[in-house]
Amino acid sequence: HVKIKTKLLLEVFVLFLLIGTISLISIINTKQVQETFSSISTETLPVLNTLKNMRYASTQISAVTMEIILIEDETRNLSGNEYQELEEILEMNFFRIEQAKTLFNESFSEYSNIMTEKYSDDVDNTESLAEKWNELIFISNKMIQLKTSGTAGVKILNLNKDFDLSFENMNVEIDHSIESTTANIEQRQIHIESLINEITWSVVIALNVFIIIVLAIRIFILKSISNPLNEMRHVTTSISKGNYILYPEKGNDEIAELGKDINVMSNDLKGLHKKIIEKERLSSIGSLATRLAHDIRNPLSIIKNSFEIIEIKMEDNVDKSLQSNLSRIQRAVERISHQTEDVLDFVNVTKLQYGLHSIEHVIRSTVLNMIIPDKIKIDISKEDSIIPCDAYKLEIVFGNLINNACYAIPQGGEISIKVTDEEDDLIIKMQDSGKGIPEDVIGKIFDPLFTTKQIGTGLGLASCQSIIEAHGGKISVKNNPTTFTIRLPKYPNNYQLPAKKEFAIRKEIVETN
Numbered sequence: 001h002v003k004i005k006t007k008l009l010l011e012v013f014v015l016f017l018l019i020g021t022i023s024l025i026s027i028i029n030t031k032q033v034q035e036t037f038s039s040i041s042t043e044t045l046p047v048l049n050t051l052k053n054m055r056y057a058s059t060q061i062s063a064v065t066m067e068i069i070l071i072e073d074e075t076r077n078l079s080g081n082e083y084q085e086l087e088e089i090l091e092m093n094f095f096r097i098e099q100a101k102t103l104f105n106e107s108f109s110e111y112s113n114i115m116t117e118k119y120s121d122d123v124d125n126t127e128s129l130a131e132k133w134n135e136l137i138f139i140s141n142k143m144i145q146l147k148t149s150g151t152a153g154v155k156i157l158n159l160n161k162d163f164d165l166s167f168e169n170m171n172v173e174i175d176h177s178i179e180s181t182t183a184n185i186e187q188r189q190i191h192i193e194s195l196i197n198e199i200t201w202s203v204v205i206a207l208n209v210f211i212i213i214v215l216a217i218r219i220f221i222l223k224s225i226s227n228p229l230n231e232m233r234h235v236t237t238s239i240s241k242g243n244y245i246l247y248p249e250k251g252n253d254e255i256a257e258l259g260k261d262i263n264v265m266s267n268d269l270k271g272l273h274k275k276i277i278e279k280e281r282l283s284s285i286g287s288l289a290t291r292l293a294h295d296i297r298n299p300l301s302i303i304k305n306s307f308e309i310i311e312i313k314m315e316d317n318v319d320k321s322l323q324s325n326l327s328r329i330q331r332a333v334e335r336i337s338h339q340t341e342d343v344l345d346f347v348n349v350t351k352l353q354y355g356l357h358s359i360e361h362v363i364r365s366t367v368l369n370m371i372i373p374d375k376i377k378i379d380i381s382k383e384d385s386i387i388p389c390d391a392y393k394l395e396i397v398f399g400n401l402i403n404n405a406c407y408a409i410p411q412g413g414e415i416s417i418k419v420t421d422e423e424d425d426l427i428i429k430m431q432d433s434g435k436g437i438p439e440d441v442i443g444k445i446f447d448p449l450f451t452t453k454q455i456g457t458g459l460g461l462a463s464c465q466s467i468i469e470a471h472g473g474k475i476s477v478k479n480n481p482t483t484f485t486i487r488l489p490k491y492p493n494n495y496q497l498p499a500k501k502e503f504a505i506r507k508e509i510v511e512t513n
Helices: 004-075 080-118 126-148 153-240 254-313 320-347 359-368 391-408 460-470 499-512
Strands: 355-358 376-380 386-389 413-421 425-432 474-478 483-489
Touching: 004 080, 004 126, 004 153, 080 126, 126 153, 153 254, 254 320, 355 359, 355 391, 359 376, 359 386, 359 391, 359 413, 359 425, 386 391, 386 483, 391 413, 391 425, 391 460, 460 474
Parallel strands: 376 413
Antiparallel strands: 355 386, 413 425, 425 483, 474 483
16 A cells, blocks of 8 residues: 555656656657658758759740741851841850759759658669750750751751750659649648648547546545545544444555544543453442541540440459450451442542651551561661651552551561662652562552452452552552562642742651660
8 A cells, every 4th residue: 555645756757757658659650741841941942942943944945946047047148237236145055055054954963862761763764864955955056057057948947856856854753753742742642631630649648548537536545545535534423422343454654644543543542441341340349438537537536435335344254265265256256347438439539748767767657557477577777868748648658558568478477678769750669578479460460449358348459559640659569579569750730839848848857766
């Protein structure tokens, strides 16, 4: 699949190619017409000019010859000045005869060259023309010579008939040559008309082919754009109705890239839709859980206080069996109380109460307020950092993580808490020596209501994630060994404190610790 821009450029290229082809056809045919016209002007017209000159030369010979004969008759009876004038006229006529011969010879020479170079032997009549010309000149010379020597008029008269016949034959031969040349011109005209007709049809056919190809390319491009757009419209309509189908990804053009973006949008909307449904479900559950937690909390406090009073009053009169039952009641009450607090911590999303706090102090305070089994050792690093945070909320996070770690090592072990101060973030890593979280479970542990404990609510880690994200941070987990990593920003976007006040608080915290 070609990109739309490339398709359009290809269309422009094809248009230029077709226009160039039509132009080339027109130029080639026009050039042939020009060459034909040129051949007429360079070949045929010179032939006609030479024939015209030869006709003029033969006419001059005929006219001047007859004039000389007449003048010769008159000179016999004249003398003095009149005779002298006729002699001058005779000399002029002899000169005109020589000019006519020269004109004929030059024209005949040019005619012979053209016929030899440009025409075939079947239209070449140069020999016949030369023969007729020589015959005409011969009779003309003989008539003048006989007349000059005083020959009788009968003999001159007979020669005059031959001379007229020779002159007529000469003209007939020239006429024949002119007809042949004219026929050649007519053939060239027919050829020109044929060429013009071919040019017209070639251009018409080329234009039709051009239009068909352009329309075909245009239809192809429009289809390659409209079909995916219609399919895309169908996909977006389905998505708008809640059917999150995907656009079939094919090709690498702009529409395919848009289709990929629609698929990303579809997947995102599907995830958001799922989250919204889950959020609505959790909201409904949360509302119910809040009411239940408050309803349970008050009777539970009464039970707890009453149990403590009973335990105090019966301190000296409790046998082992009763003591065991009382311990079981106490654990059950603590479990209900813990689960109630988990529910309330998750449901009651309150605004963070920021303050500058020592992370090490918050962690140690959390540990001090918990009951840690004797077999479990907690190692807290000495590295510390003072950051803006909600200490109460972070104690909930650390308490949940430490409880989970203790649950993971029931036979005893070690929990390591390490703080690392980076340029913009504070990294807190909590690691336990347990056997790890199953791989098919590790991706779900932050989902609300998901738990692997028989006595858990599945809200502890979800509350932890919510609190950390409210701080602008992130929480993650990995195995081998099981390590929870918390990344908290040292300068949260929603926290502002005057520099002097912040400095004073930091100094006070450092001196107190």
